[in-house]
Amino acid sequence: MHIPDTMRVPRFLGDGRIVFIDKPVPQPGPGQLLLAVKANALCGSERGQFYGGSSVTPGHEAAGVVVAAGSDTSTPIGALGPVFLMDFCGRCRSCLAGATNQCFAKRADYGFTHDGGYAPFELVNENVFFAADADLTGPEAILLLDIMGTGGHCLDRLRLVRPEIESLLITGAGPIGLGVLVMAKIMLGEAVPVAITDVVPYRLDLASSLGGLPIDIAHASLPDALDSLGIPRPDAAVDTSGREAARRAAIDVLAQRGVLVCVGHGESVTLDVSRDLISTERAVVGSEYFRYDEFPRNLALLRKHRAYLSRIVTHRFPVAEIQRAFEVFFAGNTGEVVVEQ
Template structure:
C-alpha cells in the first residue's frame, strides 16, 4: 500500500495536507512519483475558490507503477499532458488532441493533479522525456513553452509572409516563453512590454527589446497579449498592422472586447485564441527547450518542497517569485 501526501485547497487561500492510502493502479493508468510540479497563474483561481480535487497541472515525474495494459516501464521519466482526450473523435484522429470534442477532464482541474507525492494519470497523458532534458526543464515544455509555441504556430499560419516584428505584452513565465519560442521560430524583431521592471528586465535579458512606443498604430505583425488585463488587450489591438495577428493568450474573468473605433473597423486583422498544444508538436517543443529551457528555469524557477506549498503561493501571489517549483530534490 502506497501512502500519498496530497494538498487540498479549501478556498480563501487555505491549503491543508492529507495522507491518503493509494490502492492498485487502475487499468489504463500510470502512477508517477512527482518530482516537479510548477505553480501556474491559473492555480490562483483554485486557491481562492477551493477545489474538489488535488490541484497542480504542470507535472514532471518518474513512473513507479503502471497497469500491465499500458506497456509503460517503471523508471520512465515523463511530463504529464493535462487534457484527458478521448482518442476517438475526429480531432483526436487528426492528432489535434488539445481540440478533443469529448474533453471531459483536465488533470489538476477535474481529476487529481500534482501537488502531491504521487499522481495517477491515464497512460495516454504520459509524455516520455528525452534523456538529455532534466525534469525541471522538461516541465516548462507544458505551459511555458508548449502553450506559447502552439499559439505562435497558429498565429504564423494566418500570415502570407514571414512576420518581421512581434510584441509580447506581459512578461510573466508564459510571456517569457513566447519570447523564447518567437526567437526559435525566426521572428527577427521582438519587443516586450511589462509595467513590472523586473519582469521586463528578464525579457530584455532573454533577447527582446523594450517597446518604446505604446500608442502608435500599425507597428507589429504579431501582437501577443499574455496578461489578460483590459489595457494590455487594448494595447495589442492598437499596435497591430493591418493583416497582422493578435494572439490572445492571457486569461481573466473579464470579457474579451474589441474597440468600436473607426480605425479598428477599417483594419483587416486576425484574432487568434489557442488552448494548450497537440501531442504532434512535442518533438518541436523539445528542440525549443534544448535552446532556452535551462535559461528559463534558472531565471523563473524558485524551488520549494511540498510542505512549503502555502509559502510558495504567498510569494507567487505577491509577485516575489515568478514561478515556484514544488520539487522532491531529485528533479534531473
C-alpha cells in the first residue's frame, strides 16, 4: 500500500465543532505498527472531547490493517484487528497477573493522550494491537472493544463474587448497556432474563430486539416493572448510566447476595452499609474496560454470534461526516455508531 506523507484528520475544537486539518502520517519506530484505520466507534466517553476540544486526534474504538511495522515487531503487514485502549507495560504486577487494564505503568490511552482512530492512519505500540480474523469488516472488529470487551469483563467481575446468576438488571441502554446485554445473552445463556432500563424508546426497542426486557423508567417505577417481569429481586445489576439514582435503585431491588457492577463513570452513590452490604451480603464492584487476554475468548464468540452482535451497530458514516455522526449519536436515537475511512 502507498502510504502518503500527510493525512486529513478531524480536529475537535470544542463546543461540538469538528474541522479537518492536515497532519503528517507518522512512521513506526521500534516495536510500533502503523495501521490504516478501517473503522472507529463513537463513545459516550468522548462527550468531553466533543464539547471541550482535544489536542490529540480522538478515537479509542478503532480497528485497522497493519500497513507498516517498525523493527522488533512480528505482526505481519496486512493483519486486521482492534486497538486496545491502554498501552500497558507488560511487566508490572498487574500486567503479569493478566490485569492489563490496571497497569501500574500505563504509557498511553490511545485517543485520549495519544492520537487515536478517527485519523486515516494510527500509530500504536505492537502490544496493544490484536490480530483478529482477516475477513472481519472494520465495524465487526470493533465489536471486540467496548461492546464485547467491556460488556464481557463486567460479567467476569460479577461472577467473581456471584458465580450463579439467574437474573440480571442493566441500567442504561447506550452502547455499553447494549454490550452488557448481548454478552449476558451469550455468556449467561438465553434462559437468563435480562431487564434493561432507559428513557429513550429507540434504545429500548433495540434492546428488546436483542433479547432484553425493556423498562422505560420515564414511565414506570423500577420495582413495579421488575415485578411485572417476574424478577422482582434480580441476582445482579450492572450500572452503565453512571447516575447515582440508577445505582441506588439497583441496590434497592437486588436480592440477598446480589451484586452491583458499576461500569459507567459519573456520579456517586451512598451506601447504608449494614442494610445494603452486611446483612444481605451484597457487593458493589467496579469494572473498567477489559483485559487484553480476553480478546481470544471474545473473538471465538464473535465468530459464533457474528450476525447477532452486528445488530448493535445501527449507524455508519464516512469519516467526512463525523460531525453529523456525533450529533446523531448524542441525540440518543442510535445503537453503536461507527465512522469508516
